[in-house]
Amino acid sequence: MSEFTVITESLVDVLISSNITSFTSEKRFDKSLTVGDLKLKLELITGGSAGNMKITVHDKDNKVVCDLDNDAALLGSYHIDNGSRLHVEDNSRIAGEFENVAAVDKFELTKDEYAKKTGTVQDYLKKNKLGKYNAEEMEALAKAKEEQEKEEENMISTKGIAIGARCQVSVTGLNKRGTVRYVGKTDFQPGWWVGIQYDEPVGKNDGSVKGKRYFECAMKYGGFVRPNTVDIGDYPEEVLDLSDGEM
Structure with a gap:
């Protein structure tokens, strides 16, 4: 039997940890994956680089079982059981660099920049002359508000509503x-x-x-x-x- 042959179940549920992030995730992989293909998937999970990764397999008791040291080998050719933990080491990365949101540049638009963009809610309202971008509608609302306030003011006078009454x-x-x-x-x-x-x-x-x-x-x-x-x-x-x- 070849050392690259899948010798157990076709799928395995494992935990993923790394020296880059503080969290651990749970993933399911097909044992027919090569270690090289696995590293490409772990790039998306850990932020590490496939070319710099070193992957160590730990059992449920946190004991080291083996290293995934052959990119051409199948994942199933290594002793990996459900619940095993794959620990990714990439010394080219800084621990926590992807978790520090303060280091991420914020993308912000000024009011003028937003007003010039197309495809926005504001752009839609302008093109369709809705809401505050409908001059006639806003004028009618302003007039109705003014008339209501005049009516209320007249009502106060007519009813004799005064302080102390x-x-x-x-x-x-x-x-x-x-x-x-x-x-x-x-x-x-x-x-x-x-x-x-x-x-x-x-x-x-x-x-x-x-x-x-x-x-x-x-x-x-x-x-x-x-x-x-x-x-x-x-x-x-x-x-x-x-x-x-x-x-």
Whole structure:
């Protein structure tokens, strides 16, 4: 029998380690591969060079079994079992050189460079005049926003919404009473908003949103609503009857 003949199962599952990388991978190889062909595959796994590789076979107890020292020999002609470890040594490489991402030059484009490239999302939007690259659409959106803000401003004036006024807020079918503490625009959303200090802890904040304070009140007593949900009038604070009916 030739020393290059495959003498066991056709496939073998092995672990791959190297002096180049810190990780170990598990791979399956055909035992009919020559050692030379195996080295070419190990180039992709370890980053080593096939011409400089020295491959040592270790058993499951980490004992050295043999060296794959003949590029023309078949992998199956060596004593390699499932679970064996092939350790690759390539002294022409620096340990960890492929794992140090800090050493890799980053590819970055400036906004101008990106704008000049074709085949990008931005290029597609420009060519098809979509989104912000559709002048008519953007103009219509801006006009609609301006008209909505004017409508809200007029509503505030018409309803008499002013700081200190008593009010009732109708949101999602619930009526909540309180006092107006803020009227105007905000940083958290466009348009006009009314800040309410509720009589009960039915709000969402303490008069501040995203770190900016618009008025002062206890936590959960504050909230911001659109003008169309606010009605101004004689809304006295409701007193909850907690008695059990006994005298």
